[in-house]
Amino acid sequence: MDIACDFNITIVGLGLIGGSMAKSIRENLSVKSIWALDLDRDVLKEAHESGIIDDLFEDDTIPIKNSDIVILCTYPNAVLEFMKKNRDNFKHGALITDTSGIKEKIVQGARDVLRSDCEFIGGHPMSGKESMGYKYSDGSIFQGTNYIITPDEKSNKELVLLLKEILFTIGFKRIIEMSPREHDRIVAYTSQLPHILACIMMNSKSFERSKDLHGGSFRDITRVADINCELWSELLHENKQNIVAELEAVIEDIKNISKMIDNDDIDSLKVVFKNSSMLRKEMNYEKA
Amino acid sequence: MDIACDFNITIVGLGLIGGSMAKSIRENLSVKSIWALDLDRDVLKEAHESGIIDDLFEDDTIPIKNSDIVILCTYPNAVLEFMKKNRDNFKHGALITDTSGIKEKIVQGARDVLRSDCEFIGGHPMSGKESMGYKYSDGSIFQGTNYIITPDEKSNKELVLLLKEILFTIGFKRIIEMSPREHDRIVAYTSQLPHILACIMMNSKSFERSKDLHGGSFRDITRVADINCELWSELLHENKQNIVAELEAVIEDIKNISKMIDNDDIDSLKVVFKNSSMLRKEMNYEKA
Numbered sequence: 175m176d177i178a179c180d181f182n183i184t185i186v187g188l189g190l191i192g193g194s195m196a197k198s199i200r201e202n203l204s205v206k207s208i209w210a211l212d213l214d215r216d217v218l219k220e221a222h223e224s225g226i227i228d229d230l231f232e233d234d235t236i237p238i239k240n241s242d243i244v245i246l247c248t249y250p251n252a253v254l255e256f257m258k259k260n261r262d263n264f265k266h267g268a269l270i271t272d273t274s275g276i277k278e279k280i281v282q283g284a285r286d287v288l289r290s291d292c293e294f295i296g297g298h299p300m301s302g303k304e305s306m307g308y309k310y311s312d313g314s315i316f317q318g319t320n321y322i323i324t325p326d327e328k329s330n331k332e333l334v335l336l337l338k339e340i341l342f343t344i345g346f347k348r349i350i351e352m353s354p355r356e357h358d359r360i361v362a363y364t365s366q367l368p369h370i371l372a373c374i375m376m377n378s379k380s381f382e383r384s385k386d387l388h389g390g391s392f393r394d395i396t397r398v399a400d401i402n403c404e405l406w407s408e409l410l411h412e413n414k415q416n417i418v419a420e421l422e423a424v425i426e427d428i429k430n431i432s433k434m435i436d437n438d439d440i441d442s443l444k445v446v447f448k449n450s451s452m453l454r455k456e457m458n459y460e461k462a
Numbered sequence: 463m464d465i466a467c468d469f470n471i472t473i474v475g476l477g478l479i480g481g482s483m484a485k486s487i488r489e490n491l492s493v494k495s496i497w498a499l500d501l502d503r504d505v506l507k508e509a510h511e512s513g514i515i516d517d518l519f520e521d522d523t524i525p526i527k528n529s530d531i532v533i534l535c536t537y538p539n540a541v542l543e544f545m546k547k548n549r550d551n552f553k554h555g556a557l558i559t560d561t562s563g564i565k566e567k568i569v570q571g572a573r574d575v576l577r578s579d580c581e582f583i584g585g586h587p588m589s590g591k592e593s594m595g596y597k598y599s600d601g602s603i604f605q606g607t608n609y610i611i612t613p614d615e616k617s618n619k620e621l622v623l624l625l626k627e628i629l630f631t632i633g634f635k636r637i638i639e640m641s642p643r644e645h646d647r648i649v650a651y652t653s654q655l656p657h658i659l660a661c662i663m664m665n666s667k668s669f670e671r672s673k674d675l676h677g678g679s680f681r682d683i684t685r686v687a688d689i690n691c692e693l694w695s696e697l698l699h700e701n702k703q704n705i706v707a708e709l710e711a712v713i714e715d716i717k718n719i720s721k722m723i724d725n726d727d728i729d730s731l732k733v734v735f736k737n738s739s740m741l742r743k744e745m746n747y748e749k750a
Contacts, residue, residue, distance in 0.1 A: 300677040320675060350675065360675055363668035368679035371659055374715045376738035380651035380708065387608060387638065387648055388745065389588040391656035394682045400742040403735040407728045414723050420668065421720040425713050427662045432709040435702050440695045447691040450664035454688040457676065 179205045181242035186256055188212040188221060191273050191299065192247030193311025196226050198344035201313050209237035217308045238263040243340075246272040249405050250412055254283040257294075264292045269333045271297045275361060275405075276412045277324045277354035293333045296324040296354060298361070299346070306402050316345040324354045362416035367424065369406060370417070372399035467493045469530035474544055476500040476509060479561050479587065480535030481599025484514050486632035489601050497525035505596045526551040531628075534560040537693050538700055542571040545582075549575055557621045558582045563649060563693075564700045565612045565642035581621045584612040584642060586649070587634070594690055605633040612642045650704035655712065657694060658705070660687035 183199060185192045188210045199208055207228040212218050221227045231237055238244060238260050246253045253272045264270065270292055272280055277296045284294035301319040321341050325334045338349045352360075375381075375392070376399040388396075410417055434442045471487060473480045476498045487496055495516040500506050509515045519525055526532065526548050534541045541560045552558065558580055560568055565584045572582035589607040609629050613622045626637045640648075663669075663680070664687040676684075698705055722730045 300675060302678055319677070322675065348674070360668075360672045363666065364672045364676050364680045368663070368683040370716075370719060371663075371683060372679070372742075373734055373738040374712060374719060375656070375659075376741045377734055378651065378715065379711065380648075381741065384648045384652045386636065387588060387610065388652050389607070390590055391660070391686045392652045393745070394685045395656040395659060396738075396742055396745070397682045398679045399738040400746075401735050401739055403732050403739065406735060407731050410723050410731065411726060411728060414726075418720050418724050421716050421723075423667065424662060425716055427666065428658075428709050428713055428716075431658060431662060432706050435698050435709075436706050438699060438702075440699060443695050443698065444691050446661055446665055447689050447694060450661040450684075450687040451689055451691065453664045453669065454660075454684055457681070457684070458688075 179203055181205055182207040182209065182237070182240050183243045183245065184209045184211065184237040184241040185227075186211045186244065186246045187248035187252070188214075188217050188308050188311075189247065190302070190306045190308070190311050190315075192245070193217075193221070193226075193308040194301075194313055194315050195245055195247060195273070195344070196221060197311060198313030198316055199340070200226050202343050202345070203340065209241065211237065212308075214308075221308070235260070235263045239265060241265055242268060244268060244270045246270065246274070248272075248274070249408050250274040250276050250280055251408060253280055254287070257284055258287045261287055261289060264289065266291050268292050269337065270294045271323075271337060273297055273299055275365065275409045277322075277357040279412050281324055281354040293330045295329060295334060295337055296357075297337070297341075298322045298324075298357065300365075313344070318345070318347045320348045320350060321346040322350050322352060322357050324357055325351060326353070358413050359416050362413055362420045366410060366413065366417050367420045369398050369401060370410075370421070371424075372396045373401060375399065467491055469493055470495040470497065470525070470528055471531045471533065472497040472499065472525040472529040473515075474499045474532065474534045475536035475540070476502075476505050476596050476599075477535065478590070478594050478596070478599050478603075480533070481505075481509070481514075481596040482589075482601055482603050483533055483535060483561070483632070484509060485599060486601030486604055487628075488514050490631050490633070491628065497529065499525065500596075502596075509596070523548070523551045527553060529553055530556060532556060532558045534558065534562070536560075536562070537696055538562040538564050538568060539696060541568055542575070545572055546575045549577060552577065552580045554579050556580050557625065559585045559611075559625060561585055561587055563653065563697045565610075565645040567700050569612055569642040581618045583617060583622060583625055584645075585625070585629075586610045586645065588653075601632070606635045607633075608636045608638060609634040610638050610640060610645055612645055613639060614641070646701050647704050650701055650708045654698060654701065654705050655708050657686050657689060658698075658709070659712075660684045661689060663687065 183205055185196050196208055196210055209229060210227045211234050218230055222230050246256055253274050274280060281296045288294055299321050301315050341349050372395060375396050471493055473484050484496055484498055497517060498509060498515045499522050506518055510518050534544055541562050569584045576582055587609050589603050629637050663684050
């Protein structure tokens with residue numbers, strides 16, 4: 175790794191993503207210091223004792239005042255509150271980034287509250303795990319996954335490059351740049367929709383009757399139904415326009431397929447199946 | 463294993479399920495002979511050479527005439543055709559069972575075509591694999607999974623018991639008895655619905671735009687979208703009343719959740735999430 179590493183990094187929110195960030199940075203980058211903030215002092219102590227973070231602070235503003243890079247790994251609204259509250263604490267020229275699942279409101283919020291000498295670049299790792307919290311964090315969850323960042327034409331090119339280099343170094347396979355608006359449209363389909371369908375399956379009136387008779391396809395579709403309730407209420411609320419549009423599209427698609435089945439239109443059904451088979455096979459080639 | 467094994471078994475259709483049946487019977491039961499029928503002679507030769515089946519026949523009726531147990535592992539309509547065609551070939555007192563994904567039509571069909579001295583008990587393993595064909599068959603795919611059988615009050619109790627003992631011996635965790643009608647209602651929800659939703663996700667207009675940005679939840683929900691087109695057209699066609707009812711229920715559930723999101727009704731959304739989290743956690747305990 176050939177990037178200049180003479181900087182201090184603070185990670186805000188040492189949960190699954192923040193903890194995994196801290197661990198993978200510790201493992202792959204020789205930075206000056208890694209610090210973290212979290213409401214849970216015990217988590218900070220544990221991370222300190224195991225050498226993942228370098229120091230503990232009584233005053234949260236000290237690491238922020240001395241950090242060249244701040245990675246906000248909290249829920250979306252907490253990201254905005256943190257930037258607002260620490261407006262005057264960020265180091266001159268600091269790079270501030272986040273990992274939350276919505277981007278338009280966050281990027282707009284950063285523009286509104288941050289000082290002009292600070293640089294905000296939104297980010298979102300396409301990685302995760304069923305379980306939440308620092309104790310499940312693991313540097314390897316990023317290996318081979320993708321990361322979306324949402325810089326714009328005004329973003330500092332050097333800092334965009336630095337962020338990308340850090341992300342590649344800690345294991346991400348591809349860094350994709352797009353607008354915050356495009357990000358929010360895409361995740362409504364690729365992530366929020368599967369989560370909602372998983373929850374709908376589990377809440378179905380048919381569930382009680384079907385108990386214990388779930389094969390692989392049911393287990394797969396409902397894997398993410400054990401959902402972080404607070405986070406997801408917030409994510410869906412903040413991206414409601416896109417997600418409602420996706421849900422409406424799915425309703426139309428279900429109606430169409432239901433009509434094919436009801437009308438014995440096997441030919442149309444086979445077109446749907448052939449297309450999904452072909453596209454799903456391609457996804458596996460991608461991964462390989 | 464303490465069951466009387468002085469019988470010959472023929473497996474009809476040596477694909478993923480039939481091949482896995484043959485392999486797990488070979489491994490776990492000392493029967494007199496295991497035979498198989500398949501349209502693909504090469505598959506039969508391969509199974510014979512590797513010792514999975516005991517003999518090859520020029521005349522398909524010979525193993526049928528000499529089998530105490532016949533396991534039909536073909537598509538549903540082929541199960542019915544086979545029974546019709548071999549009505550006079552089955553051995554006196556033979557137990558005939560199948561593994562296909564619909565039961566009401568099959569059980570009714572067996573009643574209509576089989577001789578009264580033959581016993582039919584419908585079956586359906588809750589096991590599977592993404593890939594199809596004998597070359598992916600594997601006795602271990604049944605380990606720890608459930609199996610539904612659909613005997614009724616007229617079924618020969620000893621033969622029901624024998625079938626259950628065989629199924630336990632080859633690795634199934636639980637054998638659940640239910641009516642063919644209840645089976646078809648349940649699989650519409652537990653299996654056919656997840657498959658349809660997987661295909662709908664892949665056929666979405668949003669897919670093209672989202673390329674390469676699929677995290678774990680999308681990969682999980684679409685795992686079964688690489689679907690056996692012929693088999694699934696048949697399964698959905700034969701169970702259309704139940705599946706159309708499930709699709710209509712899902713549309714209502716999506717409309718409800720969409721309304722909650724659109725109306726900022728976070729409290730109701732949290733109730734949905736809490737319920738799905740609780741039920742999904744319980745499913746994992748079950749499995750453990």
